[in-house]
Amino acid sequence: MIIPLPHTTTGEINRQIIDSRKEGGAFALGRVMTLVIDATGADADYAIDTANVASREHPCRIIVMAPQDGDEDRLDAEIRVGGDAGASEVIVLRPSGEQVNHADTLVTPLLLPDAPIVAWWPAGVPANASETGIGKMAQRRITDTKGEENPGDTLCKLSANYRDGDTDLAWTRVTRWRALLAAALEQVTDRAVSKARIHGDTNSASILLLGAWLQRNLDCEIELTYDDKVAGIQHIVLETPSGEIGIFRPDGHNATLTQPGQPEHVIALPARNLGDCLAEELRRLDADRVYGEVLASYKENR
CATH class of the missing domain: 3.30.1330 (60s Ribosomal Protein L30; Chain: A;)
Incomplete structure (x- = not known):
């Protein structure tokens, strides 16, 4: 089931989630984490489908930031539950205008209380994931250098800005x-x-x-x-x-x-498909220090 919420607020989204639970049962029970997806420049539906596959092993709340074109300062959203959300509940945020620059402010009221936060960038690897608005709130930060025009330079940037909790699906694939x-x-x-x-x-x-x-x-x-x-x-x-x-x-x-x-x-x-790789990374919330050491070794010997 997909519930559209045009021109909405995070408060209204939370109210709609509560109403959905009353109508369809407490589907949020047992969620083990919040997965925040920054789908800027990515196919948001493909990212959601991938996360739904991973959620069957790791039930979670999925929050997707999918900015839309337009100068109007507004927030459109949709809530997906049941068959449209795998073993999760999916909240898709489509900000435009000035709201695009406040992803952390939009996401924070929708986080599951007392649950770990994992951030994933399916496209557009940030130079310093831990310093982004979403990255600052996450225990784990997952990027994907596959498809980068110059992966060597990208890996060097990731090495220079590595923090405990960072990982990359290019590493998971091996x-x-x-x-x-x-x-x-x-x-x-x-x-x-x-x-x-x-x-x-x-x-x-x-x-x-x-x-x-x-x-x-x-x-x-x-x-x-x-x-x-x-x-x-x-x-x-x-x-x-x-x-x-x-x-x-x-x-x-x-x-x-x-x-x-x-x-x-x-x-x-x-x-390995993308869903398998994402599911593997969601199994751990501790630092992947081997990945960090390999990044440093690559940068040193390049």
Whole structure:
């Protein structure tokens, strides 16, 4: 159910939420956090659909800032509940005019009391997320450097302004790659990696972060190669005295793991969708300091 609220106020929105609970039951019970989405420059409906997928694992209140064009100082909104909100309740704020510059003021009255706040920017990575109006109130701040025109420069800016609670979905996308590489390396006799070769799509922040992680942990040479015609990471090879360890995923679904002295193994390694990545980041509210250290390492060695 979608309840439109044209030319409204945050007070009226809260009253409408209470009325909706009386009519449809206490659907807000059990919400574990507030997820605030700054959808400026993004497809707001796609961001909402993604958040709804993640909310099935993490029931939450979703507040979406989706500014609209126009000079008139006004706030339009809508409330989505039931089938239109997954396991959440969704509040979409569409400010215009001067109200666009007061996102934190609009969001604050709608936050769940005594619940953690997570902020997500699905597009337009802020240079300093923790200093934005929404970022200041959030325990966790999630950006996404995928699609940035110059991801290397963006990662350097994120490193310079990193604060505990920051993370990026480009980092989340390589979680399974990192786990597989660590497990494979445990099984070789001599783990001194001399070189790591990574091949994948052009302008991939995930490849840059994965390379920085390997360099930081293995103190090895990194070779990155790219192909405009592929999507995602295609393969990683670690050169060790015992032989090469390789993970090859040419089809974006299944990967072949090769290790010295062992038969090849085919493992499921599908490209992760946005909902899965967001759900993973919502599982933790503590600082991802490994991400912060990898960012610093990337900036230092660039």
